[in-house]
Each structure stands twice: as structure tokens, then as C-alpha cells.
Amino acid sequence: MSGFEINKILASILVAIIIFVIIGFVGNFIAKINYNESLVKAYKIDLPETSTDSTMQKTTDNEMDESISSLLASASLAKGEKIFNKCGACHNYKKGSKSKIGPNLWDLINRQKASVSGFAYSKALSEYGGKWTFEELDEFLYKPKEYISGTKMIFLGLNNVRDRANLMLWLRQQSDNPIPLP
């Protein structure tokens, strides 16, 4: 075999390799386009499924209600009374007692928000609307300033969900007709 023939063979092998690489490259490129298309398709199919999302949302809401009600069911009045020490500097809780820096909290659960007559509520709280349900009170007491931005209640909040449940159970008791537990 002459050197010339060996060169020819080597050259054809090289060409074959180059073609192979080019085909691979083009193939990859096409596959990528297809891949992108399939992504787009998957996205388009996803859209109508928002309905499933909202049902999932509902289940989590229910779970939250459930956890509040189960926490309240196992909450302690005595512990709640102790936690109220954190509020007592600013709030009275007895029937007919005066408001201090904050409004009187007698009969608070399910009371209309910002409804103690004669108390100068912040604009934020007086315009907030609705009643103090267990759920809303729980969120407010977690981080008052975040729940009602602009409130003039200067209190960092109660981080511990059990503390909040104990306190709410005790607050519920400060009423002539404590509302039924959820």
C-alpha cells in the first residue's frame, strides 16, 4: 500500500468523522427546537389547570381552620391569662372598663373591628372592616403591623401559635356570651 493510498483512507475517515459531528450537531439543534416547542406546549396545557390550584388553595385554607380549631380545643385558659400580661399595659378587658392606650378588649371575639366608642382608632384600623374572627385575630396578633399596615398598636406580635391560641381562648372567655369554639 502506497503512502498516497494511506493518506486517502485517513482522509476519508476524517471526512466521515466530520460528517458525523455535523449530523450530530444539526440533530441536537433540531432536538432543541422540538424540546422548546414541547416546553411551550406543556405550558399551554398547564394554563387551564389553574382550577386545580384553587381547589388546592381551598384545602390549605381548610387545614388552617382545622389547625386553629384543634389548637383552641387543646388551649389553656391559665396560660392565656398569663400571656395577656403582654397586652395589659395598653388594654383593659373587663366589661365597661375604660380604654387605655389601646381600646377595651371586652367581648372581642366576633366584635366589629374598631367599634369601641370614644376610642380614637388609626385610619388603617377603622377602615379595615369586618369582625375579629379567631382566624383574623390570629393573623393580627402574629404580626400586627404586617396584618394592618398603619395600625398604631405598637406591638411586635406573638410568634408562637400556641401562645396565640391560649390567649384567644382566654379572650373569648371575657364575654357574657362566649361564642362557640370553631
Ligand code: HEC
Ligand atoms: C403598646 C401598647 C399595646 C400593646 C402592648 C398591645 N396593644 Fe393592642 N392595641 C393598641 C392600640 C394603640 C390599638 C389601636 C390600634 C389602631 O387604632 O390602629 C390596639 C388595638 C388592638 C386590637 C383591635 C381592637 C378593636 O377594637 O378593633 C386588638 C384586637 C388588640 N389591640 C389586641 C391586643 C392584644 C391581644 C395584645 C397583647 C398580645 C395587644 N393588643 C397588645 C395598643 C397595644
